[in-house]
Amino acid sequence: MALLEIKNLKMDFGAGADALRAVDGVSLTIGASETVCLVGESGCGKSVTALSIARLVATPPANYVGGEILLNGQDTLKMSNGELQKIRGGVVSYVFQDPGASLNPVFRIGNQIKESLKLHRPLTRPSATLSPAGGEGRGEGVRVLKNVITDYDTEVIRLLKLVGIPAPESRIRNYPFEMSGGMQQRVMIAMALASEPKLLVADEPTTALDVTIQAQILDLLSELKRRLGMAILLITHNLGIVGDMADRVAVMYAGQIVELSPARELLRRPLHPYTKALINSVPKLAGGASRLSAIPGNVPRIGNFPPGCRFAPRCPIAKPECSEKIPELLEVEPGRFVRCPFWK
Ligand SMILES: Nc1ncnc2c1ncn2[C@@H]1O[C@H](COP(=O)(O)OP(=O)(O)O)[C@@H](O)[C@H]1O
Ligand SMILES: [Mg+2]
Known part of the structure; x- marks a missing residue:
């Protein structure tokens, strides 16, 4: 049994006619002692997905409309407040971006x-x-x-x-x-x-820190993981840091996972056009100069997702049919899942 198994999670902000879907059918498992990175630009739904594990998004405004979140086999979406208090900072602990605020x-x-x-x-x-x-x-x-x-x-x-x-x-x-x-x-x-957590969720833990300190904190997390054997869900908008940290990577865009893959393979050969664009936007030293190609356009806001593939309006290889229906997340190679029929 996986330590964490998120199955087809759907979460809205608001209810009824005002409901805006922030997490749209996310499935993700994390094994004991595994490090999974959740990446994507700001506003893609990484934090709300991670906070949902211990149901830390207040309901309302959040509204869980579907799915399961099995932590050690128990669905946190069905837990009482007392049970949730026990797992928060217990089996699952969080580290957030801004220590000063926490x-x-x-x-x-x-x-x-x-x-x-x-x-x-x-x-x-x-x-x-x-x-x-x-x-x-x-x-x-x-x-x-x-x-x-x-x-x-x-x-x-x-x-x-x-x-x-x-x-x-x-x-x-x-x-x-x-x-x-x-x-x-x-x-x-x-x-x-x-609390000796089984799962440490680190949500952009180094974003507020300067670069050298960032590297030290990431080294610390890797070392702790090795020594304590806990699983880590590391959230970042920076694909540059996943190579050293992750066993697997989930790439999130507009409330959905668009690619899920072992880290090394994903970095070596990204399959989804969004993952490719993210990797190209990581500053790298080429010919002595630092080059950064930002992805044109913006992440659509919840309630404003385009029809069909949500990345299509920004995708360099989009075809007219991409805007017709949402592609499924399919396993195209062993262990590699992509939400794009044109991934080749
Ligand atoms: N409390 C909230 N009420 C309404 N919308 C929210 C709330 N928190 C987050 N959102 C929206 O949900 C989406 C996902 O947010 P978030 O998970 O914070 O993104 P990320 O962590 O990937 O930057 C965003 O569009 C954000 O505006
Ligand atoms: Mg966030």
């Missing part, structure tokens, strides 16, 4: 991580660590933790070390404003790791 400015960072720990990881009494896991059925409600913790302060420091914050013993007393953007993002990652 951290509370009036609390020391050590205390903020501690709160996250208290919520999801009850202290293990020394006696409980001695009894074998699953013995006598007494262990109800006691999770078997990868790292048994007996006091929170030690664990906060361990987490800060894990995310590469120097001198964590003194850093725990810092307020967020006393740290750089990169260090704040490391704190956010430590908070997300506090």
